[in-house]
Amino acid sequence: MGEKQELLRKIPKIDEVLQDERLIFFMEKTPRSVVVEAVRQQINELRNGILQGSIEQTAGLDEIVEGALKQVRIRKKRSLRRVINATGIVLHTNLGRANLSDTAIEGVCEAASHYSTLEYDLKKGARGSRHSHVEEIIKQVTGAEAAMVVNNNAAATMLCLSAMARGKEVIVSRGELVEIGGSFRIPEIMEESGAILRDIGTTNKTKTSDYVNAYEEGVTGALLKVHTSNYKIIGFTQETTVSELAELGKQWGLPVIYDLGSGLMNDLTDFGVDEPTVQSALQDGADVVLFSGDKLLGGPQGGVIIGKKEYIDKMKAHPLARAFRVDKMTLSAMEATFFEYLDRTTCRKNIPILRMITMTAGELEKKAEALKAVLEKETEGFIFQVEACQDQVGGGSAPGVMLPGYAVSVRSEAVTEARIERTLRKAELPVIAHVFRDAVYLNVRTIEEKEYPLIAKALGSTKNCDREDQE
Numbered sequence: 001m002g003e004k005q006e007l008l009r010k011i012p013k014i015d016e017v018l019q020d021e022r023l024i025f026f027m028e029k030t031p032r033s034v035v036v037e038a039v040r041q042q043i044n045e046l047r048n049g050i051l052q053g054s055i056e057q058t059a060g061l062d063e064i065v066e067g068a069l070k071q072v073r074i075r076k077k078r079s080l081r082r083v084i085n086a087t088g089i090v091l092h093t094n095l096g097r098a099n100l101s102d103t104a105i106e107g108v109c110e111a112a113s114h115y116s117t118l119e120y121d122l123k124k125g126a127r128g129s130r131h132s133h134v135e136e137i138i139k140q141v142t143g144a145e146a147a148m149v150v151n152n153n154a155a156a157t158m159l160c161l162s163a164m165a166r167g168k169e170v171i172v173s174r175g176e177l178v179e180i181g182g183s184f185r186i187p188e189i190m191e192e193s194g195a196i197l198r199d200i201g202t203t204n205k206t207k208t209s210d211y212v213n214a215y216e217e218g219v220t221g222a223l224l225k226v227h228t229s230n231y232k233i234i235g236f237t238q239e240t241t242v243s244e245l246a247e248l249g250k251q252w253g254l255p256v257i258y259d260l261g262s263g264l265m266n267d268l269t270d271f272g273v274d275e276p277t278v279q280s281a282l283q284d285g286a287d288v289v290l291f292s293g294d295k296l297l298g299g300p301q302g303g304v305i306i307g308k309k310e311y312i313d314k315m316k317a318h319p320l321a322r323a324f325r326v327d328k329m330t331l332s333a334m335e336a337t338f339f340e341y342l343d344r345t346t347c348r349k350n351i352p353i354l355r356m357i358t359m360t361a362g363e364l365e366k367k368a369e370a371l372k373a374v375l376e377k378e379t380e381g382f383i384f385q386v387e388a389c390q391d392q393v394g395g396g397s398a399p400g401v402m403l404p405g406y407a408v409s410v411r412s413e414a415v416t417e418a419r420i421e422r423t424l425r426k427a428e429l430p431v432i433a434h435v436f437r438d439a440v441y442l443n444v445r446t447i448e449e450k451e452y453p454l455i456a457k458a459l460g461s462t463k464n465c466d467r468e469d470q471e
């Protein structure tokens with residue numbers, strides 16, 4: 001008993017520990033209460049251990065400080081963290097879709113750190129409109145009469161239907177009643193918006209005559225076309241084109257709304273991506289076109305609405321526009337992203353997702369060789385191989401399109417592929433990779449060169465143990 005008392009008395013006091021330089025340094029960037037709590041917990045654990053007899057020696061100051069620092073670091077780990085995307089899926093919705101261009105990132109930082117002209121007109125010295133910052137550049141790039149940006153394409157669809165067809169019927173093909181994921185389903189959005197869904201045709205075939213039969217003067221409010229961006233109907237199919245719908249719209253004096261989804265600006269058919277472009281949607285005669293900011297456009301999350309000025313003006317004035325409005329960081333990133341499109345050549349280099357999609361198999365093979373070399377140099381106990389693989393655009397764009405890519409496969413005599421994958425995922429900087437058969441694959445299309453040593457570091461923390469123990 002006396003011995004335990006002696007040990008307990010030797011435990012440093014909290015205040016004493018908190019004088020330690022390392023902890024004081026940490027407190028500059030960590031709330032003091034978090035540090036104090038970590039020290040208190042270290043001391044409590046020590047005290048309990050001594051009382052229960054599991055600890056037979058008092059820890060010194062150093063040990064307590066180290067323990068507390070470790071705990072603070074765990075506490076400070078963000079929930080929203082950077083990861084390395086080794087899946088080869090460029091627009092991975094779970095991993096944040098599009099990375100921004102350098103200029104868009106600068107825009108975000110500037111908007112975040114300073115006051116700005118968000119709703120201020122420098123020329124007039126008076127209140128301005130937040131829509132104005134992106135409208136001109138979007139008009140210039142797309143050729144549209146007017147434009148605005150809301151929170152995402154789901155919000156754009158909702159706002160558009162509400163402002164243009166509330167209480168009226170909106171005719172849509174049954175083959176286009178899409179679910180995008182989460183709770184975005186055309187019939188449900190339509191209901192929430194107050195418009196009435198008039199679905200026509202069948203899953204595989206919708207003809208112009210179906211639209212004609214469904215139209216009723218004074219009842220029909222709009223014609224909606226939805227790009228089936230995350231699935232394909234093949235075989236015995238027929239759809240009515242935007243041009244055909246535009247003809248009908250003109251005849252009946254009704255707007256044609258086109259939910260395009262992806263927001264592709266420059267044709268990518270040379271790279272196997274067969275998606276309609278924003279410009280072609282307008283040229284074909286759609287009155288309003290809607291698309292996401294963070295899909296093939298390669299910008300921030302947002303819903304871009306372009307088209308006839310009379311309709312966009314209606315949407316700007318709608319109460320939902322306020323509910324769906326974007327912040328200054330999004331506007332700044334969006335403006336910078338569209339600015340990149342003024343040069344058709346450089347935008348492919350400057351916008352990260354376009355750079356990734358347009359990379360050739362030859363370039364990717366070289367990248368894979370370079371990654372393999374780094375991994376071989378920096379780690380031990382693995383077998384690496386460069387292998388051809390198939391990448392995807394992702395993000396519900398270009399369904400079924402496989403981009404020919406290259407990967408480094410990782411195998412080990414001692415460790416299972418499942419454990420390798422788990423170690424990568426749980427690393428300080430997590431690496432998200434997939435297992436196929438007996439190996440983990442690192443698809444290089446979505447990996448930056450600067451990330452090679454970081455992958456090696458994550459892989460290096462794999463514990464060697466017998467394959468049998470781990471199953």
Ligand SMILES: *Cc1c(COP(=O)(O)O)cnc(C)c1O
Pocket residue numbers: 152153154155178180184226227228229230259260261262291292293302303396
């Ligand atoms: C992706 C998509 C949406 C939803 O866009 P978010 O920006 O994710 O809200 C809506 N419609 C279509 C056709 C899409 O492809």
